[in-house]
Amino acid sequence: xxQYSARRLDDTFAALSDSTRRGVLLQLGRANASITELAERFxxxxxxxxxxxxxxxxxxxxxxxKKGRVRTCMLGSCRLESEMAWIESYKExxxxxxxxxxxxxxxxxxxxxxx
Amino acid sequence: MKNQTNAxxxxxxxxxxxxxxxxxxxxxFEAWTNPELFKKWWLPKSAPMTIVSCEMDVRTGGTYRLVLxxxxxxxxxxxxxxxxxxxxxxxxxxxxxxxxxxxxxxVTLEEVNGATLVTVNDLYPSKEALDDAIATGSSGAxxxxxxxxxxxxxxxxx
Numbered sequence: 001x002x003q004y005s006a007r008r009l010d011d012t013f014a015a016l017s018d019s020t021r022r023g024v025l026l027q028l029g030r031a032n033a034s035i036t037e038l039a040e041r042f043x044x045x046x047x048x049x050x051x052x053x054x055x056x057x058x059x060x061x062x063x064x065x066k067k068g069r070v071r072t073c074m075l076g077s078c079r080l081e082s083e084m085a086w087i088e089s090y091k092e093x094x095x096x097x098x099x100x101x102x103x104x105x106x107x108x109x110x111x112x113x114x115x
Numbered sequence: 116m117k118n119q120t121n122a123x124x125x126x127x128x129x130x131x132x133x134x135x136x137x138x139x140x141x142x143x144f145e146a147w148t149n150p151e152l153f154k155k156w157w158l159p160k161s162a163p164m165t166i167v168s169c170e171m172d173v174r175t176g177g178t179y180r181l182v183l184x185x186x187x188x189x190x191x192x193x194x195x196x197x198x199x200x201x202x203x204x205x206x207x208x209x210x211x212x213x214x215x216x217x218x219x220x221x222v223t224l225e226e227v228n229g230a231t232l233v234t235v236n237d238l239y240p241s242k243e244a245l246d247d248a249i250a251t252g253s254s255g256a257x258x259x260x261x262x263x264x265x266x267x268x269x270x271x272x273x
Contacts, residue, residue, distance in 0.1 A: 083124070086249045087122055087123065087124060087249075090122050090130065090132070091122030091132065094122055094134070094235070095120040095134075096159045097156060097157065098118075098136065098233070099117075101143070102136050102137065103155075104146045104152055104155050106138065108145060108146065109138050109139075
């Protein structure tokens, strides 16, 4: 199994541990929304909602785009799964490479021993 | 006996892979720094690519140039050695993506009881650069399928 960076996982779980933030994700799964719309829906101040969105944004779960005075929030690509798959392939490449390196080193070892 | 390979994204900007190789550090170092030996193991055998040439001036401030070929197209990888400590540490830049955007590779060798822990650390210039490398598969140590794909894309653009 991939040794996925524990801290990055912690960040993601921490982001998901809050019911408002989970609600925001569900909401954005239906449609993009501005910070103002989200704040109204969750009966919260703009500052409060900004903070929640900031935490979600940091993990990549949400991304935002600012057009004029409106910041639109949408679901991020959440690279967690694809990143884990990529790191698994990265590991396989190095595994094969290290296999080949091992063979070269064994050959060198034998050569030096027989000298 | 086959030792385990570890690989992880160690931080926002770093990829790290490691493995214990059954041999002394001086031989592992030789395999990394002698072009003839390096050519024997760097490319996975199943990759439809060949090493056209490999030049290495292994000393601090020295340069290297690796040319790979696939389907008649060449791809060059080059950079500079920032640090060379025989049998223990190699640091080089990967300049093919532009000097300002260079990824820095650090290889450390730690010998214990005749075996050597090899650690390869790729430090990207920014979190975004590593995110993008993962998203597009364009990393120096990328899975070979993605590496081929990336070469095709690069060549199509040229």
